[in-house]
């Protein structure tokens with residue numbers, strides 16, 4: 523919508539004695555409906571701003587906390603090639619976190635505040651990173667399934683209505699494709715390796731399958747944030763749509779390398795053109811989301827320690843900036 527059109531609307535509203543706040547909200551929604559991006563200096567409802575701060579910061583925290591389960595295997599990678607690839611991937615996750623924190627800061631919140639919310643348990647991060655990584659095959663399962671699920675979600679977020687988030691997603695998706703492929707390559711090699719290697723790959727798939735499909739969040743009927751998120755085009759697809767999309771893509775990939783998805787109810791539904799699948803253990807999901815998963819405490823303590831240990835770096839940067847000014 524051009525400045526001229528907005529001015530015309532304001533003039534006409536004044537004549538018709540329409541409340542200015544209502545008009546601003548109308549113009550905002552019209553822009554969203556017309557697929558225009560909302561930029562940091564544009565007017566936006568408080569609810570839109572706080573919804574974005576919540577979602578983008580949780581996304582950023584997930585990228586940063588998500589470095590821990592994989593970081594665990596950098597020193598134990600089975601070859602120099604595997605080590606280099608894993609290092610590059612984990613560094614990419616740090617970069618994703620930083621783009622997302624920057625996008626979030628454009629909404630008027632500071633990085634310190636975001637870290638405080640994480641450390642005090644007010645901000646969440648993805649449930650998936652509260653599971654342990656027990657074998658090298660878990661690096662394959664994370665890349666294949668976790669990054670695979672992340673891509674499905676993030677491809678749709680490329681079209682999200684907030685400009686800085688959308689542009690961040692475009693760059694992140696390019697890197698996630700490499701991540702998904704490195705994970706699938708590990709799984710393919712192990713599935714075609716010795717009997718023990720194939721068992722390790724199957725075991726990793728067994729442990730990561732259900733937590734991966736939980737990443738998409740509760741069913742739409744139990745998702746309180748979806749209504750506004752869809753109205754404001756922050757989310758472009760619902761939790762269930764994305765989950766189904768991920769399952770439909772992934773089953774054939776498992777078949778191709780001879781691994782079995784651990785769901786006895788998984789069955790192709792000709793009528794829907796999609797897979798039917800078994801019931802998700804929502805008690806497990808909420809338990810993990812509410813801080814009681816196998817690694818929640820460990821992940822958060824590690825983050826706090828790294829943050830405290832880095833204080834001297836932040837102090838040095840500030841002192842240098844002051845001196846330079």
Ligand code: BYC
Pocket residue numbers: 576577580581582584585586588589615646647648649650668669672675736737738739740744745746747748751757761811
């Ligand atoms: N884990 O109403 P709902 C990565 C919470 S990182 C924890 O459906 P919404 C990667 C939800 O926050 C992947 N909490 O919410 C990194 C809400 O609680 P609050 C991260 C969850 O926001 C390294 C409540 O449950 N990706 O890819 O509409 C290595 C009700 O849910 C989860 C993103 O963050 C969960 N799984 O939908 C490899 C993508 N699910 O906040 C890979 C961006 C739900 O009201 N985020 N909750 O207290 C999103 O797309 C959406 O926020 C979600 C949830 C789909 C996650």
